[in-house]
Amino acid sequence: MAVEALGSTSRTTKVAFWNDPTVRGWVFQIVIVGLVGGLAYYLVSNTVENLARQKIASGFHYLGREAGFEIGDSMIAYSPASTYARAMFVGLLNTIKVAGIGIVLATILGTLLGVGRLSPNWLLSKICEYYVETFRNVPLLLWLFLIYKMISEAFPGPRQAINVLNSFFLSNRGLYFPVPLAHPIHEWMGVGLIVAIVATWFMARWAKKRQEATGQPFHTIYAGLALMIGIPALVWIAGGAPTGTSWPELKGFNFVGGTVIQPEFTALLVGLVLYTSAFVAEIVRSGILALNKGQSEAAAALGLSRGQTMRLVLLPQAMRLIIPPMTSQYLNITKNSSLAIAIGYPDLVASVNVTINQTGQAIENVLIIMAAYLTVSLSISAFMNFYNKRIALMER
Amino acid sequence: MTDVLPTGERRQLAPPVNETGAMGWIRKNLFSSWGNGITTVVLIVAIAWALSSFLNWAVFTAVFTAPSGQACRGHGACWALIHEKYRYIFFGSFPYGQHWRPLLAVVTMLAMLISSADRRMWNSRLIWIWTIGSLITFLLMFGVLSFPISFFLLVAAIVGGIGLSMRGVIAEPVELNAWRALAAIGVVGLILRIVGVMPAWSLTLAPFDYVETGLWGGLPVTIILATYGLLFAFPYGVLLALGRRSKLPLIKGLCVGFIELIRGVPLISLLIMASVMLPLFLPQGTTIDKFLRALVAVTLFAGAYIAEIIRGGLQSLPKGQFEAADAMALSYPQKTILIVLPQALRVVIPPLINTFIGFFKDTSLVLIIGIFDFLNTANQALVDPLWAGFPAEVYLFAAFVYFCFCFSMSRYSKYLEVELNKGTRR
Numbered sequence: 001m002a003v004e005a006l007g008s009t010s011r012t013t014k015v016a017f018w019n020d021p022t023v024r025g026w027v028f029q030i031v032i033v034g035l036v037g038g039l040a041y042y043l044v045s046n047t048v049e050n051l052a053r054q055k056i057a058s059g060f061h062y063l064g065r066e067a068g069f070e071i072g073d074s075m076i077a078y079s080p081a082s083t084y085a086r087a088m089f090v091g092l093l094n095t096i097k098v099a100g101i102g103i104v105l106a107t108i109l110g111t112l113l114g115v116g117r118l119s120p121n122w123l124l125s126k127i128c129e130y131y132v133e134t135f136r137n138v139p140l141l142l143w144l145f146l147i148y149k150m151i152s153e154a155f156p157g158p159r160q161a162i163n164v165l166n167s168f169f170l171s172n173r174g175l176y177f178p179v180p181l182a183h184p185i186h187e188w189m190g191v192g193l194i195v196a197i198v199a200t201w202f203m204a205r206w207a208k209k210r211q212e213a214t215g216q217p218f219h220t221i222y223a224g225l226a227l228m229i230g231i232p233a234l235v236w237i238a239g240g241a242p243t244g245t246s247w248p249e250l251k252g253f254n255f256v257g258g259t260v261i262q263p264e265f266t267a268l269l270v271g272l273v274l275y276t277s278a279f280v281a282e283i284v285r286s287g288i289l290a291l292n293k294g295q296s297e298a299a300a301a302l303g304l305s306r307g308q309t310m311r312l313v314l315l316p317q318a319m320r321l322i323i324p325p326m327t328s329q330y331l332n333i334t335k336n337s338s339l340a341i342a343i344g345y346p347d348l349v350a351s352v353n354v355t356i357n358q359t360g361q362a363i364e365n366v367l368i369i370m371a372a373y374l375t376v377s378l379s380i381s382a383f384m385n386f387y388n389k390r391i392a393l394m395e396r
Numbered sequence: 397m398t399d400v401l402p403t404g405e406r407r408q409l410a411p412p413v414n415e416t417g418a419m420g421w422i423r424k425n426l427f428s429s430w431g432n433g434i435t436t437v438v439l440i441v442a443i444a445w446a447l448s449s450f451l452n453w454a455v456f457t458a459v460f461t462a463p464s465g466q467a468c469r470g471h472g473a474c475w476a477l478i479h480e481k482y483r484y485i486f487f488g489s490f491p492y493g494q495h496w497r498p499l500l501a502v503v504t505m506l507a508m509l510i511s512s513a514d515r516r517m518w519n520s521r522l523i524w525i526w527t528i529g530s531l532i533t534f535l536l537m538f539g540v541l542s543f544p545i546s547f548f549l550l551v552a553a554i555v556g557g558i559g560l561s562m563r564g565v566i567a568e569p570v571e572l573n574a575w576r577a578l579a580a581i582g583v584v585g586l587i588l589r590i591v592g593v594m595p596a597w598s599l600t601l602a603p604f605d606y607v608e609t610g611l612w613g614g615l616p617v618t619i620i621l622a623t624y625g626l627l628f629a630f631p632y633g634v635l636l637a638l639g640r641r642s643k644l645p646l647i648k649g650l651c652v653g654f655i656e657l658i659r660g661v662p663l664i665s666l667l668i669m670a671s672v673m674l675p676l677f678l679p680q681g682t683t684i685d686k687f688l689r690a691l692v693a694v695t696l697f698a699g700a701y702i703a704e705i706i707r708g709g710l711q712s713l714p715k716g717q718f719e720a721a722d723a724m725a726l727s728y729p730q731k732t733i734l735i736v737l738p739q740a741l742r743v744v745i746p747p748l749i750n751t752f753i754g755f756f757k758d759t760s761l762v763l764i765i766g767i768f769d770f771l772n773t774a775n776q777a778l779v780d781p782l783w784a785g786f787p788a789e790v791y792l793f794a795a796f797v798y799f800c801f802c803f804s805m806s807r808y809s810k811y812l813e814v815e816l817n818k819g820t821r822r
């Protein structure tokens with residue numbers, strides 16, 4: 001352009017159109033997209049032909065039909081007469097339940113292990129190190145099998161169940177324990193809990209503002225806990241304090257009444273938590289080690305104890321380094337919960353797999369699995385990105 | 397501290413606590429404070445209890461040889477089960493008399509992996525090691541290998557094409573003509589083959605009896621799936637990573653979409669997809685081997701993860717490298733293969749090994765679609781009614797084997813991280 005402006009030869013800048021990078025770029029892109037599109041067309045046309053030949057109907061009509069299979073663990077009302085769609089929803093809820101509890105427990109255990117590896121006590125740090133190496137270097141599926149088989153072999157049958165206070169029964173069918181009978185007041189207690197959580201959130205904001213203004217600390221954790229226990233308890237008392245309880249009882253070969261934590265669920269949860277916590281421990285440890293040594297020395301000079309140093313100085317800073325890799329571990333827990341199918345816990349993949357076998361509609365079902373996991377994964381990463389942005393270093 | 401001492405008198409301070417020698421070490425690392433000391437004592441008691449009950453079970457009351465599981469009842473660990481089943485666990489249903497073949501295949505693959513770990517081998521020698529090693533491995537596993545002529549033509553076309561684009565500007569005319577001839581033979585031959593002029597010649601090597609993949613099992617399956625899954629995934633992972641960094645919007649969009657889709661779903665869903673949908677994708681009459689389906693799923697999955705790792709390596713390159721390559725008038729393939737990739741890949745070798753460890757463990761998932769990998773053969777060993785009821789022994793044995801592989805690889809990756817950073821560290 002400068003050359004043109006100077007009025008010398010304007011012809012020299014002109015290149016043949018096949019040497020123009022823009023043209024080349026578009027030609028290249030069109031060729032690649034054409035190839036991919038051609039491949040997709042080839043696969044789809046084959047599939048359509050194969051489906052027509054095998055007389056498999058396509059479409060999602062089957063979702064409204066009766067599923068006809070049992071699901072052992074369901075958070076919402078479900079019977080074999082329910083639809084396929086409901087069976088899948090039950091599976092999805094189970095996936096979310098395992099993943100959610102697993103994420104919380106793995107974070108706690110992993111953080112303890114990671115901090116333990118940095119302990120000045122040689123024995124403790126070695127034990128944490130061996131734990132991490134052992135659990136990291138063996139497939140999760142193997143741990144799941146081992147834990148599941150150990151539960152079903154090591155615990156006695158229902159008749160010889162380990163009996164605690166006549167209310168908790170531990171056997172190879174799981175842990176049975178009493179639950180309150182359904183009562184309308186429970187829903188109001190749930191409302192009370194939500195109110196308490198909202199109130200705690202506002203209280204935390206107020207406490208933070210006050211501490212920033214006056215330096216006065218406030219025991220938000222204790223006050224919040226008191227609210228979250230107190231408000232539902234008050235609602236319960238106001239509702240007449242119903243104490244109807246369903247007790248587990250041995251009838252025939254198994255227990256009736258109460259509720260149960262199934263061995264499949266326990267095995268899956270324990271396996272996921274033990275395995276993932278090893279990875280979380282490494283993330284936490286490297287996050288803390290990456291901090292400048294001056295931080296812990298300055299904290300020590302201020303007279304903070306080791307626990308305070310960790311909680312008030314090191315962990316909040318290490319968080320910034322820890323959050324991104326932690327997000328991928330959370331996603332891993334969610335995705336790894338699909339291994340439930342191997343030990344027979346009815347998660348999403350397990351119920352969809354039964355549906356594939358019963359209806360033969362593989363494509364629709366695989367699409368449903370993928371869509372469901374993509375939604376869950378994307379929501380977790382969206383939330384973690386939001387959290388990461390909030391705690392990121394404010395640079396001015 | 398505050399007591400005032402008469403002038404001229406120095407207060408006698410106690411000598412500093414000894415921090416050397418065995419006693420000093422114990423004091424410093426185990427009993428530095430009251431809390432520390434209590435922790436140590438509690439841990440020692442717990443370890444002693446756990447270790448003694450484990451050793452009691454695993455060694456002192458264990459049964460090492462027994463005719464059947466009945467003889468183990470009432471004793472500790474039944475290692476006799478492993479003694480009885482170890483050949484099945486390692487080699488699956490491979491014909492019993494031919495077990496030396498999978499054994500040699502495993503040895504060959506391990507030799508390939510170990511020799512590739514040596515930095516002195518990181519040059520064109522690797523290509524020869526892997527070509528010859530893979531040939532030996534699959535010859536041992538299959539027993540009969542048959543290469544159609546189109547395979548050789550495809551290799552000629554690809555090698556010729558790469559040679560032309562790499563050496564195009566700098567090579568002597570003789571060399572250039574050789575590359576041109578190679579590429580031309582490949583392309584023309586392939587066209588002739590597709591049109592049907594060239595007959596369907598093939599080269600068949602048949603030193604042993606043919607063993608179909610359905611009979612493969614155990615350790616060779618696990619190693620083959622992890623190694624070759626990753627090996628096939630590598631080139632396309634590189635392409636995906638380059639595509640994701642590309643300035644062309646359509647290419648970038650395709651690559652980002654594909655990578656995020658694969659990374660967002662669990663491996664199981666891909667395996668289920670490969671096992672039930674792959675047969676639907678192919679034209680009528682083509683059947684695709686179950687083992688190959690699993691390999692396709694593992695490859696697809698691995699590619700997306702490799703792409704993300706390589707993208708990290710590409711991003712770590714300073715911009716000057718790209719600009720210098722442009723200033724030298726290198727074409728895009730030359731710039732990428734000669735300047736960018738050698739530097740980017742060097743950075744990502746340790747994370748790539750960590751990915752390999754991950755895939756080595758994740759291949760155990762193929763048991764869900766009925767492939768007999770190492771974990772699955774261990775599982776099947778439990779089914780025998782004669783030996784029922786000893787899951788812990790078998791799983792601990794399998795865990796030990798997995799641990800040996802993964803732990804040594806993770807140590808190697810750590811060593812390499814230090815070794816490769818020697819130049820930049822002071």
